[in-house]
Amino acid sequence: MLNIYYAIMGNFELYDLINAVLRIMISFVVGVCIGWERKNHQQIVGIRTLLLICLSSTLLGLLSNYAAHNAGDPSRIAAAVITGIGFVGGGAIMHRGFNIKGVTTAAIIWATAAIGLSIGYGLFIPALLVFALILISLPVFQKIEIKYFPSDKIRLLSLEYAESHVDFEKVKECLAQHGLSIKEVSISDNVKSAVKKFEIYVFAPSEIDLFSLNEALKATGELLEFSFVV
Known part of the structure; x- marks a missing residue:
């Protein structure tokens, strides 16, 4: 049982875990607020896209901090993955007429890469928290955007x-x-x-x-x- 606990927690102390969860939740609120402001001004990039970007950036920030203290300098590998996944995400964005499609899909690709890297480094709880927030919030905010910002x-x-x-x-x-x-x-x-x-x-x-x-x-x-x- 103790082995399972250490496998999940990694080198995290309880204080570090609470700190990481707090940062992720603040990031969630900030991403939603900025996305709401953009949609309120009828911009293409909306709530879900900026939420994904904000959460992923926070998770990668936690990952960088964790790697610096526990794994020497693995940041080169993480940087290479994020750079490479950027090209994949860019391929999902398409310009159709006067509109742009695939921005949220590109952000999902980037977020998935961030979650995968974090799991690889043993940051299970922050990674799973971001995963749960994304899984729950995407359909919820899609309905909100359709209801309150139908003319997009x-x-x-x-x-x-x-x-x-x-x-x-x-x-x-x-x-x-x-x-x-x-x-x-x-x-x-x-x-x-x-x-x-x-x-x-x-x-x-x-x-x-x-x-x-x-x-x-x-x-x-x-x-x-x-x-x-x-």
Whole structure:
């Protein structure tokens, strides 16, 4: 029984273990708060990604401190693993249209490498704590992000109106009613054909009724063309 205890605790004293757990929990709170702030400002990187990065960095910090006091200088191996896993994570990130996919997956890859290294050095309890926090928090914060930050995809909405028959204030109200938040607007006038064109980059939810949106925009002026890039 005593052997099992020492196998789990390694060279950790109770004070060191409590200290490590406290650091990990503080890191968890910090990662969530920073992620919430970023999502609240409609940024691509959100709660889950920054949570993973913060937890992994803390775990690697504990790992470096442990290695320095107990295993000479194994930091070269750890550094090589983290550098190499960065390339793997980078391969998971893809740019699709106006949006970036795979950032959270890349962070998960990095976090898994941190957990694996920590287990390899015998930091079982900190590694398992981070593992449990990740396993529980990812689905929870995914639901939170969907509920409170549904408009997280950037889309391009192109509209053409007869120049003298458009009320842009009504256009903005219409977009807001359909869950679209304006990020950037580009306006161009065609003097010869008397056509005004709007290119509007919007934050949009994953599902949107384009037919309803098209019909609603017709009430904002003489709409000549409607285009929505999904």
